[in-house]
Amino acid sequence: MKPLLDVxxxxxxxxxxxxxxxxxxxxxxxxxxxxxVGLIGESGCGKTTTMRAILRTLASNALVKGGDITFRNSxxxxxxxxxxxxxxxxxITMIFQDPTAALNPVFKVGDLIADxxxxxxxxxxxxxxxxxxxxxxxxxxxxxxxxxxERVLDSYPFQLSGGMRQRIxxxxxxxxxxxxxxxxxxxxxxxxxxxxQVLRLMKDLVERRRLSIILISxxxxxxxxxxxxxxxxxxxxxxxxxxxxxxxxxxxHPYTQGLLKSVPKLTGTGFSEGITGRIPDYINPPLxxxxxxxxxxxxxxxxxxKPQLLxxxxxxxxxxxxxxxxx
Amino acid sequence: xxxxxxxxxxxxRYDLKRKWYRFSKSPLSIVGLIIAVISVxxxxxxxxxxxxxxxxxxxxxxxxxxxxxxSTYLFGTDExxxxxxxxxxxxxxxxxxxxxxxxxxxxPPGVISGLIAGYYRGTWIDTLIMRIADVFIAVxxxxxxxxxxxxxxxxxxxxxxxxxxxxxxxxxxxxxNTTSALRNEYFVQAAEVMGASPFRIIFGEILPxxxxxxxxxxxxxxxxxxxxxxxxSFVGLGAQPPTPDLGTMVASGGNFMPDAWWISMFPAIAxxxxxxxxxxxxxxxxxxxVEEAR
Amino acid sequence: MSKDEDLLVVENLTKHFKTxxxxxxxxxxxxxxxxxxxxxxLVGESGSGKSTTGYMVMGIYTPTSGKILFKGxxxxxxxxxxxxxxxxxLAIVFQDPASSLxxxxxxxxxxxxxxxxxxxxxxxxxxxxxxxxxLESVELxxxxxxxxxxxxLGGGERQAVAIARAIATSPSFIVLDEPTSALDVSIxxxxxxxxxxxxxxxxxxxxFITHDxxxxxxxxxxxxxxYLAQIVEFAPxxxxxxxxxHPYTQMLLSSVPVLSTEExxxxxxxxxxKGEVPSAINPPRGCRFHTRCPFAxxxxxxxxxxFLMAEPDHYVACHLIKK
Numbered sequence: 001m002k003p004l005l006d007v008x009x010x011x012x013x014x015x016x017x018x019x020x021x022x023x024x025x026x027x028x029x030x031x032x033x034x035x036x037v038g039l040i041g042e043s044g045c046g047k048t049t050t051m052r053a054i055l056r057t058l059a060s061n062a063l064v065k066g067g068d069i070t071f072r073n074s075x076x077x078x079x080x081x082x083x084x085x086x087x088x089x090x091x092i093t094m095i096f097q098d099p100t101a102a103l104n105p106v107f108k109v110g111d112l113i114a115d116x117x118x119x120x121x122x123x124x125x126x127x128x129x130x131x132x133x134x135x136x137x138x139x140x141x142x143x144x145x146x147x148x149x150e151r152v153l154d155s156y157p158f159q160l161s162g163g164m165r166q167r168i169x170x171x172x173x174x175x176x177x178x179x180x181x182x183x184x185x186x187x188x189x190x191x192x193x194x195x196x197q198v199l200r201l202m203k204d205l206v207e208r209r210r211l212s213i214i215l216i217s218x219x220x221x222x223x224x225x226x227x228x229x230x231x232x233x234x235x236x237x238x239x240x241x242x243x244x245x246x247x248x249x250x251x252x253h254p255y256t257q258g259l260l261k262s263v264p265k266l267t268g269t270g271f272s273e274g275i276t277g278r279i280p281d282y283i284n285p286p287l288x289x290x291x292x293x294x295x296x297x298x299x300x301x302x303x304x305x306k307p308q309l310l311x312x313x314x315x316x317x318x319x320x321x322x323x324x325x326x327x
Numbered sequence: 328x329x330x331x332x333x334x335x336x337x338x339x340r341y342d343l344k345r346k347w348y349r350f351s352k353s354p355l356s357i358v359g360l361i362i363a364v365i366s367v368x369x370x371x372x373x374x375x376x377x378x379x380x381x382x383x384x385x386x387x388x389x390x391x392x393x394x395x396x397x398s399t400y401l402f403g404t405d406e407x408x409x410x411x412x413x414x415x416x417x418x419x420x421x422x423x424x425x426x427x428x429x430x431x432x433x434x435p436p437g438v439i440s441g442l443i444a445g446y447y448r449g450t451w452i453d454t455l456i457m458r459i460a461d462v463f464i465a466v467x468x469x470x471x472x473x474x475x476x477x478x479x480x481x482x483x484x485x486x487x488x489x490x491x492x493x494x495x496x497x498x499x500x501x502x503x504n505t506t507s508a509l510r511n512e513y514f515v516q517a518a519e520v521m522g523a524s525p526f527r528i529i530f531g532e533i534l535p536x537x538x539x540x541x542x543x544x545x546x547x548x549x550x551x552x553x554x555x556x557x558x559x560s561f562v563g564l565g566a567q568p569p570t571p572d573l574g575t576m577v578a579s580g581g582n583f584m585p586d587a588w589w590i591s592m593f594p595a596i597a598x599x600x601x602x603x604x605x606x607x608x609x610x611x612x613x614x615x616x617v618e619e620a621r
Numbered sequence: 622m623s624k625d626e627d628l629l630v631v632e633n634l635t636k637h638f639k640t641x642x643x644x645x646x647x648x649x650x651x652x653x654x655x656x657x658x659x660x661x662x663l664v665g666e667s668g669s670g671k672s673t674t675g676y677m678v679m680g681i682y683t684p685t686s687g688k689i690l691f692k693g694x695x696x697x698x699x700x701x702x703x704x705x706x707x708x709x710x711l712a713i714v715f716q717d718p719a720s721s722l723x724x725x726x727x728x729x730x731x732x733x734x735x736x737x738x739x740x741x742x743x744x745x746x747x748x749x750x751x752x753x754x755x756l757e758s759v760e761l762x763x764x765x766x767x768x769x770x771x772x773x774l775g776g777g778e779r780q781a782v783a784i785a786r787a788i789a790t791s792p793s794f795i796v797l798d799e800p801t802s803a804l805d806v807s808i809x810x811x812x813x814x815x816x817x818x819x820x821x822x823x824x825x826x827x828x829f830i831t832h833d834x835x836x837x838x839x840x841x842x843x844x845x846x847x848y849l850a851q852i853v854e855f856a857p858x859x860x861x862x863x864x865x866x867h868p869y870t871q872m873l874l875s876s877v878p879v880l881s882t883e884e885x886x887x888x889x890x891x892x893x894x895k896g897e898v899p900s901a902i903n904p905p906r907g908c909r910f911h912t913r914c915p916f917a918x919x920x921x922x923x924x925x926x927x928f929l930m931a932e933p934d935h936y937v938a939c940h941l942i943k944k
Binding site for chain 1: 666667775776778805806807808809810811813814832833834835836838839840858859862872873875876877878879880881883884887888893894895897898
Binding site for chain 2: 680735
């Protein structure tokens with residue numbers, strides 16, 4: 001079955017005053033229809049850059065140096081403006097970390113949703129009246145379990161709480177998304193009890209609508225409860241991917257292992273002292289595997305050649321590490 | 328070797344490499360910088376680079392009056408036979424001197440009052456300072472400057488005083504806004520809680536963060552002050568003849584338009600170029616500080 | 622002060638803010654103590670009043686009523702009225718690494734500021750040396766970092782600098798206001814290691830404010846849970862996690878994202894989170910949690926529960942819990 005989204009060997013650099021930051025170093029990433037995928041990785045590993053590359057909303061100092069992105073069988077990197085707009089309006093949607101920044105504060109929620117409803121419809125086939133838009137907007141708010149949707153439609157974003165704002169962003173994205181939803185740290189700014197509610201809601205909606213979702217987070221636990229498959233990213237590469245339970249109970253890559261050990265356990269058994277070293281300098285990144293300066297298992301080949309993301313044996317568990325793919 | 332090391336150290340201390348990168352991204356900023364540097368150079372070196380330095384002063388040369396631009400007098404001569412080119416370059420000197428004096432007088436009181444009003448925001452100190460500043464801002468600049476200059480005897484000095492008097496509160500407002508915004512930042516709280524005195528906090532912690540907007544405003548202001556000064560001279564309230572002030576030259580040359588157009592035109596173009604140059608420079612400086620908050 | 626003596630005592634501490642929307646009741650008559658050498662965890666979500674409490678201890682806010690006693694002395698006033706010595710003895714590390722450091726200064730200036738304010742060094746060499754020592758003690762190589770600016774540093778490194786600045790005056794008590802909330806998990810682990818090591822080495826007591834219960838489980842000796850300006854439960858850590866009594870605590874625990882099935886079994890079942898935190902201007906009558914509580918009864922809607930000891934050292938404010 002052909003994947004819905006296929007990112008192959010993506011290389012992206014950023015131009016800065018000190019030189020070029022070689023951030024994405026051959027990213028490989030696949031999402032199938034109806035699949036729920038999690039992307040974990042710490043700040044600076046390139047998660048947001050990858051997502052922006054998919055939507056083609058990279059910053060002006062970014063350069064795509066190589067690779068392909070295929071979405072619904074079209075080459076995203078070669079799309080013209082018309083195709084891009086169509087893709088962003090009707091097929092892919094994105095939810096961001098800060099719902100306050102994502103909602104225009106000078107418009108009422110009703111106006112914001114109305115905009116989205118209007119753009120998502122096929123304007124040649126149905127003429128949308130104000131009535132219809134309002135009904136659709138109310139319907140969309142009810143889907144995200146917002147209490148008192150009538151009042152919410154007439155409120156401004158600042159009058160609502162963080163959790164409610166994020167639900168509105170989710171509602172707005174659901175008004176349009178047909179195939180893929182990208183959620184970039186959607187619950188990081190929310191309280192933990194609200195986080196739980198929003199994640200459950202997202203999971204429920206995604207399953208009901210049969211959407212694919214890419215859930216990005218640096219909080220590992222939030223990803224675990226919501227997705228079926230997880231990719232782990234480090235310094236511009238996908239270094240491991242597996243089914244959720246498999247990844248969290250049996251991490252193979254030394255970085256993933258280090259990461260999981262750092263998480264404080266509710267059982268009180270403590271946590272590790274982190275991973276020695278820091279993320280690499282992207283201007284002069286290490287040759288071979290970018291994790292080699294920090295890796296306790298580094299071998300000669302790790303300094304010379306970059307390992308590929310390959311299956312371990314017959315399982316679905318892929319890892320990019322020379323420990324598992326001897327030459 | 329030692330010189331290179333110390334340059335590198337200073338560059339690191341003030342982060343010059345990064346600032347230059349941001350500045351030089353826009354070619355127009357470089358153009359502005361070049362114009363500004365040339366203007367300052369001409370202002371400083373005027374007596375030594377012009378063909379007829381004496382024409383800037385009390386000199387008559389009636390045999391050469393009203394000559395159009397030519398090989399002996401590149402910009403032509405005025406009604407007294409004085410070289411327009413030389414006088415225009417000397418005009419740079421007067422204009423930039425006026426800007427320098429006004430801004431030097433205006434910045435310390437403006438910045439300090441803004442810092443204090445912002446730090447003590449919400450108290451009587453804030454109200455006192457900002458309402459006084461409001462009074463001065465409320466009057467249209469040219470009207471205020473004209474009234475003051477008219478009451479006092481017309482001279483360059485009095486024109487500078489008049490402009491200074493209405494200029495300071497803009498700095499107060501600018502710094503007040505920045506200071507109020509920073510007042511509740513964590514690093515200011517940290518300094519207060521550790522026992523730093525208000526003096527140290529205001530001048531040591533808050534002021535360095537205001538330098539960006541202040542520097543931008545200074546470069547943009549050079550143009551505006553020169554324009555205001557030229558306007559005063561144009562109506563006869565600033566520099567008096569035979570002082571080669573650009574505004575005065577435009578005014579007196581106006582009597583001979585359009586036949587001897589060169590007498591007004593070149594000083595007018597000079598005013599435009601200086602203002603344009605400093606404005607572009609100001610934009611460039613603003614670009615440096617815009618991304619600082621990352 | 623010897624270990625286990627009460628270093629910090631908070632009595633009926635209250636803070637109300639007057640705003641144009643009404644009076645915001647940020648903290649309402651809370652009581653707790655921090656013993657010498659311990660890490661006391663203050664847990665709550667947004668609007669609980671935990672940060673406001675920390676700020677009152679530091680003197681950033683003046684309490685509306687109630688008392689704060691530190692080493693026996695009444696310190697319930699704003700920092701500017703406090704004696705010099707006290708300001709050296711208490712320090713704070715803020716939540717946001719980006720704005721807690723002055724971006725126009727070098728790391729050396731930032732860490733050196735308290736040393737200069739309190740005249741703890743005689744000349745430039747001594748200042749440089751002392752700053753280098755402080756940076757080394759938070760595991761930042763001094764040579765590389767002294768001349769850098771905050772914007773060149775990652776979040777974890779900035780927090781390390783903030784910690785170095787906090788210990789510069791050799792305090793005995795540090796308020797840690799969500800010091801690792803903004804950091805990635807492996808960096809959080811590093812910073813926590815630094816904090817624990819420093820606590821041992823320098824005999825520090827911590828008021829650790831956070832919303833992360835898993836973190837709290839592993840670092841604090843006693844925990845207090847705050848909800849809407851009040852402390853609803855309070856116990857030694859082990860007791861607390863084995864037997865969480867208050868429904869809000871149970872709701873909080875059941876929402877914690879965990880990574881293993883082993884941890885899942887520890888989470889209380891039957892209390893999933895619902896509802897949102899009510900406004901602090903008009904808190905609900907009676908028990909403030911009744912609007913979201915699955916066990917709310919009539920008495921909960923009208924009468925405020927008292928803080929009672931349910932088992933040794935374990936205090937709860939809930940009508941459902943009998944002694």
